[in-house]
Each structure stands twice: as structure tokens, then as C-alpha cells.
Amino acid sequence: MAANTDIFLFSEKPVLQAELISAAHTLTAQTGGQVIALVLGPRPDAELAFKQGAQQVFWLGELPPDRLVDDVVPTIAAAVQTHQPFGVLIGATVRGRAVAGRLSARLGVAALTDVLEFQWEKENLLARHMVFGGGAVRVDRPLTQPVIATIGSGIFDASTSLTETSDTIQSIDWVEPAWQAKLIERRARGGGSVNLAIAKRVVCLGRGVAQQEDLAMIEELAQILSAEVACTRPLAEGLGWLPRERYIGISGAMIKPDLYLGIGVSGQAQHTIGMSESRVVVAINKDRNAPLVAQSDYAIEGDLYQVVPALIRTLKARKGK
Amino acid sequence: MKIVVCAKLAPDASDIEVRSDGTISLERAEWRIGSFDLQAIEAAVRLRELNGGSVTALSVGPLRINNSKLRKDLLSRGPDELVLVADDKLLNADTSVTARVLAAAVQKIGGIDLVLTGEGSSDLYFQQAGLQLGELLEQPVFNAVSRIEAAGGSLNVERSLENETEVLDVPLPAVLAVTTDIHTPRLPNMKEILLASRKPVLEWTLEDLALADGEKQRVETVSLRAPHPVERKRILIEGSAEEAAEALTAYLSKEGVL
Numbered sequence: 001m002a003a004n005t006d007i008f009l010f011s012e013k014p015v016l017q018a019e020l021i022s023a024a025h026t027l028t029a030q031t032g033g034q035v036i037a038l039v040l041g042p043r044p045d046a047e048l049a050f051k052q053g054a055q056q057v058f059w060l061g062e063l064p065p066d067r068l069v070d071d072v073v074p075t076i077a078a079a080v081q082t083h084q085p086f087g088v089l090i091g092a093t094v095r096g097r098a099v100a101g102r103l104s105a106r107l108g109v110a111a112l113t114d115v116l117e118f119q120w121e122k123e124n125l126l127a128r129h130m131v132f133g134g135g136a137v138r139v140d141r142p143l144t145q146p147v148i149a150t151i152g153s154g155i156f157d158a159s160t161s162l163t164e165t166s167d168t169i170q171s172i173d174w175v176e177p178a179w180q181a182k183l184i185e186r187r188a189r190g191g192g193s194v195n196l197a198i199a200k201r202v203v204c205l206g207r208g209v210a211q212q213e214d215l216a217m218i219e220e221l222a223q224i225l226s227a228e229v230a231c232t233r234p235l236a237e238g239l240g241w242l243p244r245e246r247y248i249g250i251s252g253a254m255i256k257p258d259l260y261l262g263i264g265v266s267g268q269a270q271h272t273i274g275m276s277e278s279r280v281v282v283a284i285n286k287d288r289n290a291p292l293v294a295q296s297d298y299a300i301e302g303d304l305y306q307v308v309p310a311l312i313r314t315l316k317a318r319k320g321k
Numbered sequence: 322m323k324i325v326v327c328a329k330l331a332p333d334a335s336d337i338e339v340r341s342d343g344t345i346s347l348e349r350a351e352w353r354i355g356s357f358d359l360q361a362i363e364a365a366v367r368l369r370e371l372n373g374g375s376v377t378a379l380s381v382g383p384l385r386i387n388n389s390k391l392r393k394d395l396l397s398r399g400p401d402e403l404v405l406v407a408d409d410k411l412l413n414a415d416t417s418v419t420a421r422v423l424a425a426a427v428q429k430i431g432g433i434d435l436v437l438t439g440e441g442s443s444d445l446y447f448q449q450a451g452l453q454l455g456e457l458l459e460q461p462v463f464n465a466v467s468r469i470e471a472a473g474g475s476l477n478v479e480r481s482l483e484n485e486t487e488v489l490d491v492p493l494p495a496v497l498a499v500t501t502d503i504h505t506p507r508l509p510n511m512k513e514i515l516l517a518s519r520k521p522v523l524e525w526t527l528e529d530l531a532l533a534d535g536e537k538q539r540v541e542t543v544s545l546r547a548p549h550p551v552e553r554k555r556i557l558i559e560g561s562a563e564e565a566a567e568a569l570t571a572y573l574s575k576e577g578v579l
């Protein structure tokens with residue numbers, strides 16, 4: 001096991017950790033090293049990483065409930081300096097972005113953000129990601145090592161095939177950060193945790209939905225379709241009708257369901273970049289010139305307040321048969 | 322409280338032109354203050370209004386950011402002064418270069434209690450520069466900050482994560498990247514616009530910041546292209562709501578997605 005070929009990965013979100021493990025395997029297929037999961041949390045979380053396909057697990061320990069995941073930065077930095085991996089993949093959650101940025105500044109290396117795909121050009125790693133709010137695709141080559149990259153949910157499929165693993169969890173010494181912010185309170189936000197990335201059907205609402213009460217109607221439709229409810233960014237951020245986890249797009253979730261149904265969604269690039277790989281795209285919009293209509297397989301031109309109830313009735317009748 | 326607010330001046334993404342070979346051109350794009358940095362400016366100005374102190378706007382980039390229109394636009398939104406680090410070596414600067422230049426400028430300004438950044442720049446939107454800046458300054462740094470209140474020598478801060486909100490006590494000096502919904506940016510009024518031209522603008526070069534290799538990139542861009550459009554059937558369903566619902570249900574059933 002030579003240095004500079006292993007890939008580290010870190011995410012505080014177990015589902016994303018599984019996806020990062022499979023992303024790391026695509027890299028070690030080229031570098032030849034090992035996939036090493038850095039795990040912060042209870043010991044069973046460390047064991048989970050093996051089940052998800054990690055070849056080694058570095059356990060960073062468990063934080064008391066009043067400490068922040070952000071405090072892990074110096075510990076990961078020390079592990080990277082000791083072990084010298086080729087790359088460090090980090091889940092692009094809010095905390096993950098903070099960890100990646102701080103880690104890269106501390107190590108004096110580049111951070112590639114929201115990577116959609118890795119490519120190899122001989123032994124050089126290239127990463128593809130979006131700029132200009134989804135208006136352009138950029139391929140970047142990092143000139144420093146280790147390569148730090150953040151990857152969002154739903155970009156890489158979690159692999160199910162298990163690899164040979166050592167099964168021994170290696171404990172990593174905790175490095176206390178130089179500063180700490182005090183956690184005063186943690187408030188859960190409604191909506192429950194969701195993994196849109198694996199949803200087969202997604203009903204996405206946009207600003208065409210006039211008021212929060214109307215969500216009930218959309219939820220009824222979603223239930224009949226066995227679909228997850230998602231939204232555009234203004235509904236999650238700004239209006240706060242749905243948790244941030246449920247908005248789709250360049251700064252939100254990336255999805256590739258069998259069915260995407262956009263209701264009152266205009267279809268700006270920042271949004272459509274997150275759903276353009278859906279198998280069947282449907283739009284309900286009163287404006288036939290909305291960009292999403294041109295990017296859909298089926299579009300109903302009409303008022304969602306008439307079309308959605310009609311669709312609920314039709315689908316119910318179909319089910320009844 | 323002495324505040325610096327970082328705002329990127331960048332080409333407007335909606336002005337991108339796609340050439341026939343799929344490459345893109347920004348030649349005709351208008352340069353503006355990043356739409357997500359306006360909220361950071363607003364947050365800085367409100368903190369000053371409530372707690373006193375000063376707000377310095379800071380922007381780094383190629384020479385073209387140093388023009389009177391952009392300067393006025395920034396200053397009419399409430400900052401007391403503007404620091405511009407303009408150098409054509411900073412055209413297409415990567416995030417690590419930007420963060421190093423911002424850090425050097427913040428240190429040169431000196432005595433800063435709080436640095437605010439936007440959620441992400443309007444062109445790259447990597448959401449990174451502020452975090453790297455904070456780490457370089459070796460100060461507490463957080464992203465996704467949706468509320469800030471001064472509380473003695475520290476800040477009471479709300480941070481919006483995917484599924485929960487954290488309330489933190491952050492010691493000063495600190496660096497915070499704010500969300501796009503922290504405040505609605507105000508529109509500059511006539512008085513502010515007139516006042517803007519009388520506010521101080523400090524123009525610095527990379528040499529002024531004594532940046533040995535501050536301009537050395539850590540990322541090289543290989544290509545920049547318009548995304549491939551996905552082919553769609555584009556069937557438009559018209560008629561009454563009932564007819565449309567029936568038609569769509571039939572299509573979706575045929576697609577096997579019901």
C-alpha cells in the first residue's frame with residue numbers, strides 16, 4: 001500500500017457516506033489505493049462504513065452532543081498530513097462545505113466543489129462541475145495534492161457489492177481545535193429527513209403554488225403517485241415552506257427519478273440542472289413559454305388549481321379500477 | 322464593531338452567450354455585484370445601524386472591477402468605504418487565490434471584528450471563499466448563517482443546516498458566510514447614491530498586499546462549455562383540466578411510471 005494512492009472520504013450523513021465510498025472506489029480503480037472512510041460518531045457508524053464498502057475505517061471518535069461537527073477539521077487535517085492520501089472526498093452538506101473549505105486552506109491545496117464526475121487524463125485527475133448557476137460546465141484540473149473534492153447527494157450511486165475489507169477499525173487521535181463556538185441550541189425543522197436522490201417519483205412544486213395551505217393538495221397527489229415532495233429553492237429558502245433538504249437544483253438536491261412532475265415551476269437553469277436526468281419529465285404550468293415546458297416530455301398548459309385536483313380524481317379513479 | 326463585507330463583482334450569468342461550437346462567451350456580459358453578496362452587504366449595514374462601528378466593502382478581481390459605476394453601486398448600499406484590489410492577474414482567480422488575497426486585504430485594513438461574505442459568488446457559486454478566508458485568518462468561521470445578533474464580545478448566530486437550525490455563540494473576531502434569506506437587500510435611495518461618490522475608495526495592488534505567490538493558482542481550468550441539452554418529447558397537452566388529466570394519466574401509464 002503505497003502512500004498517495006488512497007482515498008479518504010468523510011460525511012456526517014450516512015447515506016451520502018455510502019455514495020462517497022462508491023465514488024472513492026471509482027478513483028482507486030485508477031490510483032490503486034484503498035478506500036478509507038473517516039467516521040465521526042458512535043462506533044456502529046464506523047462499522048456501517050465497512051458494510052457500505054470502505055476498505056479501511058479511521059474512527060475519529062464520538063462527539064458530545066454539544067459539540068459541532070465543524071470541530072473535526074484539525075483532526076482530519078492531522079490524519080491527512082500523517083497518511084498523505086491522494087484525495088479527500090467530502091459530502092457537500094452545509095457542514096461538509098465548511099469542512100472542505102477550511103481543510104483546503106489549512107493544507108494549502110485546492111478544493112473542487114460539487115463534483116459531478118471525475119475523469120482521468122493519463123495520471124491527471126480532472127473534475128467536472130457547474131458554474132454560472134448551471135449555465136456552463138467546467139472541467140478543472142487540481143494542481144495540488146491531496147485533491148479535496150465535495151460531492152452532493154445523488155451524484156454517485158451507492159454500490160452494493162462488498163469488497164474485501166480488513167474489518168479493523170483504526171482509532172484516530174482527536175485534535176482539539178484552536179477555537180470553539182458554543183452551541184446554545186439545536187432546533188429541528190419540520191419535514192423529516194428525506195433522500196430525494198433515490199426517489200423513483202418526485203412531485204416538485206414551485207412558486208406557482210400561491211400559499212402554504214395548498215401544500216396539502218400537492219401532498220395528496222404525491223401520495224397517490226407514491227412520490228416524494230420536493231420544491232424549488234424559493235419555497236425552501238425565503239418562504240421556508242419546506243425544509244432546505246427538499247429543494248432541487250445546483251445548490252440543492254440532484255435527482256434522477258423515473259418521473260419528475262413540476263407544478264408551477266418555471267424551470268430556471270439553476271433548478272433544471274438538478275433534475276435534467278429524470279427519465280420522464282412532466283410540467284404543469286399556466287404559461288406554455290415557461291422554460292420547463294420546453295424541457296419536458298409532457299406538459300399540461302393550465303392552472304394548477306384546476307389541473308391538480310383533476311389529476312387527483314383521475315388517478316384515484318384509475319386506482320379504483 | 323468594525324466590519325468588512327466581501328462582495329464579488331462578476332459577469333452576469335444571464336448574459337452568457339453560447340457559441341455554435343458549444344463554448345461560451347462572456348464578452349458581452351454585464352459585470353455586477355453578486356446577487357448573493359447583496360444580502361451580506363445588507364447584514365453588515367444593519368449590524369452597524371444597530372451597534373455602531375463601520376462597514377468596509379472589499380472586492381478583489383481584474384482591473385475592470387475598478388469602474389465608477391460598480392464603485393457607486395457598492396457604496397450606495399450603505400458601506401462607509403470601499404477597498405478594491407484590482408489586478409489583471411486576478412482574472413479567473415481560483416478560490417484559493419481569492420481567499421488569500423481577501424485575507425491579506427483584511428489584515429492590511431486591520432482591527433476587523435467581523436468579516437461577512439455572501440453565500441456564494443454569482444459566477445462560480447462554490448460557496449468556499451469565506452470558509453477558506455476564515456481558516457487563513459485562524460478565526461472562527463461558519464457558513465449558512467441566517468441571523469446575527471451582537472452579544473457583548475461575541476455574536477449570537479443562527480445557522481441553517483439541511484434539517485435543523487443551530488444557535489451558536491461565536492467569539493469575535495470571526496468570519497461568517499450568510500444565507501440568501503438573512504435579509505432582503507434594500508434599494509439605494511437618491512441620498513445614498515449621491516453620498517456614495519463622496520465615500521473613500523482605497524485602490525490596492527497585489528504588491529501593496531506583499532503577496533509573494535498570492536496569485537499562484539491551485540486549479541487549472543481545462544474547458545468551459547454550455548451543458549448538453551437533454552432530448553425531450555415535448556408533448557403539449559391542452560384542453561379542459563379533466564381532459565388534460567386523463568391524457569397525462571394515459572401517457573404516464575404507457576411510460577410505465579405510475
Ligand SMILES: Cc1cc2nc3c(=O)[nH]c(=O)nc-3n(C[C@H](O)[C@H](O)[C@H](O)COP(=O)(O)OP(=O)(O)OC[C@H]3O[C@@H](n4cnc5c(N)ncnc54)[C@H](O)[C@@H]3O)c2cc1C
Pocket residue numbers: 133205206207208209231232233234247248249250251252263264265266267268269270271274284285286287290302303304305356443446
Ligand atoms: C446562483 C443561484 C443558484 C440557485 N440555485 C437554485 C437551486 O438550486 N434550485 C432552485 O430551484 N433554484 C435556484 N435558484 C433560483 C432560480 O434561479 C429560480 O429563481 C427558481 O428556481 C425559480 O423558482 P420557481 O420556478 O418556483 O418560481 P418562478 O420562476 O417564479 O416560477 C413560477 C412558475 O409558476 C407558474 N405559475 C404561476 N401560477 C400558476 C398557476 N396557478 N398554475 C400553473 N402555473 C403557475 C408561472 O408561469 C411560472 O412559470 C438559484 C439562483 C441563483 C442565482
Ligand SMILES: Nc1ncnc2c1ncn2[C@@H]1O[C@H](COP(=O)(O)O)[C@@H](O)[C@H]1O
Pocket residue numbers: 327328329330355357358361379380381382416419423437438439440441442445446447448449450451
Ligand atoms: N473576488 C472576490 N472579491 C470579494 N469577495 C469575494 C470574491 N470572491 C468571492 N468572494 C466572497 O466569497 C463568497 C463565496 O464565494 P465563492 O466561493 O466563489 O462562491 C462570495 O459570496 C463573496 O462574498
